[in-house]
Amino acid sequence: MSTATASAPASSAPSSTLRNAVIRLAGNSQDGIQSIGGFLARLAGRTQHDVMTYMTIPSTISGGPSIFQLHLGSGHVLTAGDEADVLVAFYQHSYDSHIGSLREGGICLYESAEVTEFKNERGIHHIGIPFTAATIEAIGGSARDRGKNMFVLGLLCAVYQLDRDKLAGIVERQFGKKDESVLRNAMLAFDAGYAYPVGDIGTFIFEEGEHKDEHRLSTDGNTLMSMGLIAAGVRYGSAYPITPWSSIMETLRSELPKYGGIYVQAEDELAAVAMTIGAAYAGHLAVTGSAGPGLSLKMEALSYASMAEIPLIVINVQRGGPSTGLPTSVEQSDLLQAIYGSHGDCPRIVLAPQDVEDCFYIALEAGRLAREYSCPVIILSDQALSSRIEAFTEPDLDKCWVEPGLDLSDRGADFKPYPLDKITRHAPPGTKIAGKYPHVSGLEHDEYGHPSGSPKMHTAMTAKRRNKLIDLSKSLPLPEIYGDQEGDVLLIGWGSTYGPIKESVERLRAEGHKVGAAHIRHLHPMPAGLDRLWAKFKKVVVVEMNDYGVYGHGQLAMLLRAAYAEPKIQSVCKTDGLAYRIREIVTGVEKVMAAN
Structure with missing residues (x-):
């Protein structure tokens, strides 16, 4: 659908060149402020700029106060920003709670129908704009609550002289599959905001980005983790929904069938990890995941996977704890759980991505290590990475793509899945085995997997499971300073x-x-x-x-x-x-x- 292009508002003040800008949007979760931030963040990846976002959302179904902060930059952006250059306040409580986040001399764009009490301090520029009324005028009465976020998006596009055509294209791709009236109303509100006069603050233009020769993307950590799992060769798994893990599960459920795989929503966390272990024993690289409460429920089965030396990936998108804790807030309190959470001496590998881009590569590494060392690999992501949007260089899939396959080649009479002097290599069910047929169970076992209560054998197998991780530690590079x-x-x-x-x-x-x-x-x-x-x-x-x-x-x-x-x-x-x-x-x- 084609849309009319609005003219940018004229301003008597000159344009200023910026290298970085931090924008904080404050309102309620129902106002679509996450959509505004998401559109702007995706634009950054298409205009060779860097971006990092941060948001808070209420954990209650009824919603409540929420923010989305966006740090746009022409150079490398490492944080979402300590202080905001611009605050967009939709309500009085938004203004009262977040005016302190503005830097000295910053700009506050506020909903003039809602915000009436001001703190005239630190040289802050207050500009009242009728977000709702202007949206009603552009669209009509019934759609104002769904349209005022698009009005603000157009307003910010004009203030920062962003690429309107590319931003409109992103909006069109978002709404293009809906009813034609949805896209039309969205663009009417966007154009109304783009053309609205914002007074004498002038406009701002970002310096040219440093990544002009790169093909860049912008997305969130959970999306990129999902893509990394697929590239790593994951084709099977199971999980149960929980914040902030669920979007990885939903992505895998929709995408894996395209690659000949399947992802199952189980009835609970224990069933999910048990199904994943079954898929892994069948010879497939499989993944399950959750947040901290769900990982607690998976721990008994993960102990089995460590004893049986089953290669699989487990993702924990950490959130505030303990118990139900803070479902939509960030914490890094599951480290000891990941390493020591199960009963017994239960060694497994634990990794953590450092940023959104690394979510892709950590998934690749988890797949490689699970196969190579035949044990569970836990990835500790967190709520901040799960929802944060960053821009990065597009991965080279030709170099990192792993095409999965089953090794059903015949095993000879000397085949042992648990040799004391080598890392475990399972034979998937259906493999022709000339010798003694192996077992897999949670009991301590001999080299064939047959149950053994021998003290000497338990000591030797415990050392075998431990020593492969010690060997791994010796092969890992030291972090750069x-x-x-x-x-x-x-x-x-x-x-x-x-x-x-x-x-x-x-x-x-x-x-x-x-x-x-x-x-x-x-x-x-x-x-x-x-x-x-x-x-x-x-x-x-x-x-x-x-x-x-x-x-x-x-x-x-x-x-x-x-x-x-x-x-x-x-x-x-x-x-x-x-x-x-x-x-x-x-x-x-x-x-x-x-x-x-």
């Missing part, structure tokens, strides 16, 4: 803290401190020789989103202190359900440096 290679403090992080930690290093170095940072993707086993990283630093600070605990250290810090008996390893932790801001990390590190 970003920033100073020696000095006052080395920051250590994992998961979605990657960007904030990296930017905090720059802030601390600008203040005169000698600071470096290293990010750990392989959490269990960790690369051997990590102590070489911090040998030249006075202190090591582990930044993570979990509690200090009874012993005063976060979960990764506690593991590192236990492994290396290094007292200079300290913690900066928080549990407010929000992603780290730069000033939180900087303040925490400065306190550690000031302490004796």
